[in-house]
Amino acid sequence: MTSETDRIGGTPAGIRAAVALGSMLERIAVTEAIVQDRFPLYATPDTGEWTTTRRGSWVAGFWVGQLWLRARLTRDARHRDAAKDWARRLAPAAAADTVTRGLTLWYGAAAGHRLGVSESGHQLASRGAEQLAATYDPAAGILPWGTAFNDPAQPAIARVDGLAGTIPLLAWTGSGAVAERHLTTHLRACSRPSELIPTLSFAQGRWEPRAEPAAGWSRGEAWLLLALADAGLWLDAEYSRRAVELLSEWPWPPTAVPAAVRGEPLVLDTSAASITAVAMCKLGCSDRARELVAVLVGEHLSTGESPGRLLNGCYDLSRGLATRHELIWGDFFLMLALAILSGEVDPAEL
Structure with a gap:
C-alpha cells in the first residue's frame, strides 16, 4: 500500500487515515481466522466475535x-x-x-x-446481472425485491436498498436501460415531499407504503444517495445533480453519524454514515467526506488490543438486532472511503 x-x-x-487503513487490514486477518469458511455478518462490540452465515x-x-x-x-x-x-x-x-x-x-x-x-x-458478475435483468417487471417498472428473504412474489415490492450495487452492475454489463427504469420508478414512488418511503408494494396499478423498514430509516437514505451517485457515473450526469440536491436537504448533518431511525437518537448507525461517505466521494464532495470519515475513525473505530472495528452500527432497530455492533458492510464502506480519500482507489472504480 x-x-x-x-x-x-x-x-x-x-x-490518521494510514493508521486507520492499517488497523482495518489487521482486522481482516483476525476475521479470516474467526470465520474460517463462513461469511461474517455482525460482531459484538465487546468481544469482536462474529455472527456468521x-x-x-x-x-x-x-x-x-x-x-x-x-x-x-x-x-x-x-x-x-x-x-x-x-x-x-x-x-x-x-x-x-x-x-x-x-x-x-x-x-x-x-x-x-x-x-x-x-x-x-467477471463471468459470474455478468451471468448474475443477466439473470437479474430478466426479472424486470414492466407493469411495476422495477426489478422486484424477490422472495429470497421470505417476502411474497406478489404484489411486487420496491425497496431503496435494492438500488445500490444493482445500478452500476447492470450498467457495466450492458443493461443500463433496465437499471435506469428501475431507478426512476423508485425515485417517483419512494420520494415523497416530506420524506423518503423506503419500501412499497405495487398492486392494482398503484404504490402503497409498507411497514418495514419504516420512514426515517437512515440507511435507506444512504443507499439511495449512493445509487444516485453511481447513476451519475454510469447512466447520466443528471443523477449526480439530483444526488447533490438530495444532499443539500439531507435529514441529518452530512458530516455526522445519524440515528438508525429518526426519533430514536440513542441508537446510531455508523454503517449509514460510511455508505454516505463513499457516495460523497463519488459526488466530488471530498471535503465533507473527509470530515465524516474523521468522525468515524476518531470516535467509532476501535483501537487498542482489537483495532480496526467500526462500532455502533445498527442492523435492525425494530427487532433489536445488533444495534451497537460492528457490521461487515460498515467496515467495507469505511475501508473503501479511506482508500478513495487516500488516492489508492478511484471513486469510479467501485
Whole structure:
C-alpha cells in the first residue's frame, strides 16, 4: 500500500487515515481466522466475535469486497488468491431471487476486475446481472425485491436498498436501460415531499407504503444517495445533480453519524454514515467526506488490543438486532472511503 504520509506530506489527517487503513487490514486477518469458511455478518462490540452465515445472506459481497480491497492495497499475491477463493463461493447469488444480488455481485464478484486485481468473478458478475435483468417487471417498472428473504412474489415490492450495487452492475454489463427504469420508478414512488418511503408494494396499478423498514430509516437514505451517485457515473450526469440536491436537504448533518431511525437518537448507525461517505466521494464532495470519515475513525473505530472495528452500527432497530455492533458492510464502506480519500482507489472504480 502506498504510504499515506508520503502521498500527502505526512499531515496529521493523512497519518490518521494510514493508521486507520492499517488497523482495518489487521482486522481482516483476525476475521479470516474467526470465520474460517463462513461469511461474517455482525460482531459484538465487546468481544469482536462474529455472527456468521453459511451462504452470506445479502452481505456476502462486502466481506469478499474487503478482501479485494486488501489485495489492491497490499499487492500481495496471497491476498489476491484469498479474494479469488471467496469470490467463487458467491456463485449461488447469481440465481438467488433477490434484487440484493446486485450488491453481492458488484462488490464481491465484479470488484476484482474493477480494482484491477483479477479477472476472477467477471463471468459470474455478468451471468448474475443477466439473470437479474430478466426479472424486470414492466407493469411495476422495477426489478422486484424477490422472495429470497421470505417476502411474497406478489404484489411486487420496491425497496431503496435494492438500488445500490444493482445500478452500476447492470450498467457495466450492458443493461443500463433496465437499471435506469428501475431507478426512476423508485425515485417517483419512494420520494415523497416530506420524506423518503423506503419500501412499497405495487398492486392494482398503484404504490402503497409498507411497514418495514419504516420512514426515517437512515440507511435507506444512504443507499439511495449512493445509487444516485453511481447513476451519475454510469447512466447520466443528471443523477449526480439530483444526488447533490438530495444532499443539500439531507435529514441529518452530512458530516455526522445519524440515528438508525429518526426519533430514536440513542441508537446510531455508523454503517449509514460510511455508505454516505463513499457516495460523497463519488459526488466530488471530498471535503465533507473527509470530515465524516474523521468522525468515524476518531470516535467509532476501535483501537487498542482489537483495532480496526467500526462500532455502533445498527442492523435492525425494530427487532433489536445488533444495534451497537460492528457490521461487515460498515467496515467495507469505511475501508473503501479511506482508500478513495487516500488516492489508492478511484471513486469510479467501485
